[in-house]
Amino acid sequence: MAYRANPFLERMSERTTSDQEFVHMFSPKILERLREDCLEGAIHVFRSPPGGGKTTILRAFTPNALRAFWHAKPTQAESYRQLVERGVLDEQQGPQLLGVFLSCAAGYADLPPGAADAGEGIFRALLDCRVVLRTLRSLAELIEVSSADQLDDVRLEYSSLAQELKAIPLGSTVGEMVAWAEQREREIYNQLDSIVGHSAATMPSQSRFEAVLWLQTVRFLYNGRQVAPKRLLMIDDIQKLRKSQRSMLVDELVVLRPAIPVWLASRSIAFADEFLSQGVREGRDIRDYPLEELWGGRSSQQFVTFAQNILDRRFALQTAVPGGSFGQYLSDGLGAKELDEAYPQAVAKLREDARRHKNSMRYSEWFAQADRQPPIINSEVLYDLFVTRILVARDATSRQLSLELTPLTAGELEDRDSSAVKGAAEIFANYELRVPYFFGMERLCAMATSNVEELLSLAAALYEGMKAKQVLRRQAQPQLLPREQERRLREAATRKRDFIPRSHTEGTRAQRLLDSVGQFCRERTFLINAPYAPGVTGVRLSNSEIQKLMRVGKTTEPSTALLSRVLFECVAENLLVTRESSPSTNREGGTVFYLNRTLCAQYGLPLQYGGWQETSVQKLVEWTEVGLQPTRSLALEVVQ
Known part of the structure; x- marks a missing residue:
């Protein structure tokens, strides 16, 4: 499938991306990282900074996306298999889960500017009618009719628990429920402009959220067969709600103890977990999913595996650069030219240090070993020069004055070496000699800070370099050298820093x-x-x-x-x-x-x-x- 100029600039959560494109870009590694109990009845909170993948996860469980996964079985076998194993898809009948997606991005936080008690009732009423409407529209998508108006053949039945509902009627047809929800929403908005002139009794008032209870008790019969036996309510962008609304929503949902999974998605909150109110226990009443931990947390290798899958799927959608994996176009080792330029400079700096210690025999063997010309100049021997300088400086500043005249041996140098010192040597070489440091797949993934959107932004910058090399050298593989990668990645970092005041x-x-x-x-x-x-x-x-x-x-x-x-x-x-x-x-x-x-x-x-x-x-x-x-x-x- 030919794709846009840069496939890494497209965000999967955006509705401009078709469901078919979304499925092809979606990484099955995401499903692997979801807990086994994520589709059990409970409140599940997905948290991350912007671009962490919250909306992408939610979109994957919407009706159109699930149907696209079902139809794409031959090409998306891994995602398909995992959805079948979780009971979300049936191999013969298709989607079995009705995912109801609702966003709080607009229309709630400004309800109303006064009258707090009435405001709570309005918030509950508005959310309830919108959940009902979104459910019926999602049902239309699930059974592949163009709108909820064409669901005349669907009958609604209810379990005995539905008799507890006070604010939502138990309509037997889709038309009845759509008419009620639309009328209810009109009433709310008609009264909002004049809320100060209304008493609390005349405003829509509810003592609890009922849409979750309605959603878990209603059954949909289509042509005599039950459809969508499993339900999932997904509420995105709850950080857009006022703090009081957010707390009330979570508190009351927990009290209801829903029999269906309710997914709440929000941007991360600093210093305190505002989702976990007093008396609510994480793990029993509410299940928390910080996405940066879901993608691997401090285990960078887990995120690298996840990131490679995402990048390769995007890379497969473009045609400007010959096919393969994204990583194969990123050189992961310093070239001979870079080493030949840097090594003599590193030796010169080492000799400067040696002159400062010329009156001491203590480091003579260390300096002599480092000064020997190696048979092959590679990155290891280059960084060893900086390791020697670091360890000499450490010893010189830490040891007490003594009459010890015995030189330190090469073995003692090796004993004092460590991965941390080697890491310091690499960044020192970058600072002093401009030896590339920010290059290769692992460091690209590290720079993403466990954030999918940042990963794609950085990959987009590298992809532009691949395309440029392909235009200039049609016969050569457009592999980006370390210095080219670093230049583009640092330019992307500068753009990120410069954009902060505006965003x-x-x-x-x-x-x-x-x-x-x-x-x-x-x-x-x-x-x-x-x-x-x-x-x-x-x-x-x-x-x-x-x-x-x-x-x-x-x-x-x-x-x-x-x-x-x-x-x-x-x-x-x-x-x-x-x-x-x-x-x-x-x-x-x-x-x-x-x-x-x-x-x-x-x-x-x-x-x-x-x-x-x-x-x-x-x-x-x-x-x-x-x-x-x-x-x-x-x-x-x-x-x-």
Whole structure:
């Protein structure tokens, strides 16, 4: 199937993508990561920053998408098999689950501007009638008729539990229920403009949400046969609701203990889990799915496998570059030209260090070994030069003065080496010699920060490079060399950083804070003894400092309240990634705020987690207001 100019720019959640295209781009790895109990009766909350894949998961269970999966069995066998195993599809009869998709993106948070008690009743009433309408329209899609008006042959029956319904009638035909829901919605909107002049008694008022109970008790009979025996209610974008509406919705749904699965999707919320209200137990009453953990959490390899599947599916839809896998067009090793240019410079820097220690025999054997010309120059021998410099600097700053004259042996050099030191050597080579660092499939996936939309944006930049090389060299494979990959990825990182003021409420302050954190991390990463190897990519607030942000109120300093808003937005928008930090014998627990991994490329920082430095609310306030004032010129130097 020929595709648009760049298949990585298309977002699967967008309705401009047809269901057939959606199915071809959808990765079965997503279904593999969903828990076995995700279709059991309970409240299931899917959370992630923007672009994390929430809406994509929900769309996969809508009627048209399920029917497309069923028809695409020959080409999408893996997704088809998993849906059959979960009982969502039947091999002969097709979709068995009626997925009802509703978005809170508009029309709820502004209901109404006053009269709180009436507002709750209106919110419940409006949501109920829209769920009923969406259910009937989804039913039309499931049995492949053009609209709910053509469902005259469908009969509605109810179980005995439906007698408990007070606000929703038990109509026996689709036409009756559509007429009721549309009339109910008109009544609500007719009264909203004049709500101040109405008493609570004249406004639509309900004491609970009933649409879930209606959906789980109704049976649909089409031509004498029951259809859609399984149900799934999906409510997207609940972060768009007011906090009181969101809390009320979750609380009341939990109290109802629905017999059908109810999926709620929302952007991540910083500092507190607002979905889990008092008395609600995660795991029993509500099941939480942070998508960054679903895609692998800290296990980068799991996300790499998932990401490769997504990228290969997109890559298969284009025709500009010869077929194959996306990764095969990304060179994952430094070329001879890059090594030949960098190696002599690295040797020269090592010799400068050796001259500083010329009066000491302690490192003579280390320097001599590093100075020997290797038979083959590869990336390993290049990085070994930086490893030697780091370990010499560490030993020189840490050892006590002594009369020991015995040189350190080559074996001791190897013993002190580690993966963290090698990681520091790689980023040092990138900083000092411009040796490419941000290239290859694994680092592309790391830069995505477990976020599908970021992955696709970065892949789109690389794909443009592949196309350009294909035009220039029609006879050669348009494989992107490491330096070409890094240039395009860092350009994408710069665009992300530059776009922050235009795409976030506190964007200018957020950009200033992130730039300050990036500069602060660079100053502590590029110390020649690499004390925080492979580098610093985040800052930590202790629990005491976090409490200062949590106590935002009328007596709070305006600057602290502002910082709280900026941090909240940065975490919610995936610009900062939080990780809990456990207490130790000499410090209390806290929260580490790591830079988004794409922004790490913007600031020239390594992509590993783990390296962080303690900070304070006061310092972050200063960074937010005026930025970090440089304390020294950035150069590789020793910290005492």
